[in-house]
Amino acid sequence: MSGVGPVEPGEGTHVQDVPPAPRLRRGAAARYAEEHRRAVAGAFLVVAVLAGGGSLYVTRPRSEPPPVPPYPNQVTAVEYLYPQVTDAESTPRSFTFAVEVTTESGPPVTVVRISQPYAGLSVTSSPRTPFRTKSGSPRKITLTMRVTECGKVPRNAGLPFLDVTLRNTRAMQAHSFILGPQYAQDLSRALQVACSNDSR
Missing domain, CATH: 1.20.5 (Single alpha-helices involved in coiled-coils or other helix-helix interfaces)
Known part of the structure; x- marks a missing residue:
């Protein structure tokens, strides 16, 4: 075949009419x-x-983050109040003092432990540790000290202190509180009475 023109169907074939694509109505x-x-x-x-x-x-x-709470030893004060009267005959080597623990601001502070530096002297508190103190609510604590060995306590306590372990939401700290000259005098007097019959 030669020439130019449309291709014609061969034998046995026929042209199919392809239906036109459906037209969309105007609407x-x-x-x-x-x-x-x-x-x-x-x-x-x-x-x-x-x-x-x-x-x-x-x-x-x-928004600003909430302020970081202060360290517990920055907001806690321990103040000596007075010696408590005890029965010297029934407890010859024990004596009791009253102190006040105050949390000045911030979250509550837990008093975890109270101790003192002399090896021959033990201390317990009422209420027993641990206990909490709230801001603006001073708490009276009774400290009972017992001489366990007169040879390991001083005759004259110069600047005695209490070791107090404190905890709040920020930290746990051990801090030494010096309770002042009146506490030193009362403690020295109590130690002398407790150990007066001891030969040392």
Whole structure:
């Protein structure tokens, strides 16, 4: 075959007429275009809202973190009140003092332990440790001391102190509280009475 022209069907074949694509009616085309516009506008609106919300979240003013609570030894005071009267005959080597524990500010402070530096002297508290003190609520504590060995306590306690372990939400600390000259005098007197019959 030579020449230029349309291809003709061969033997046993025939041309099929392909039906034309269905045409949208004028109203259907307008509806389709309107739905397409709405879908595009809706997608754009969602993207705009997400972008705006993200921008607001990133640029929002940040609230200040709560202040860090103070260390417990910075807000706790131990004050000597007075010696307690005890029955010297029934407890010849024991004597009792009253102190006051005050938390000046911040969260509650737990008194974990109370001790003193002399090896021949033991101390217990009422209430027993651990106990809590709240800000602005002073707490009276009774300390009972017992001489366990006269050779290991001083005859004259110069600057005696209490070792107190304190804990709050920030830290746990051991701190030595010097209770002043009146406590030193009362403690020295009590030690002399407790050990007066001891030969040392």
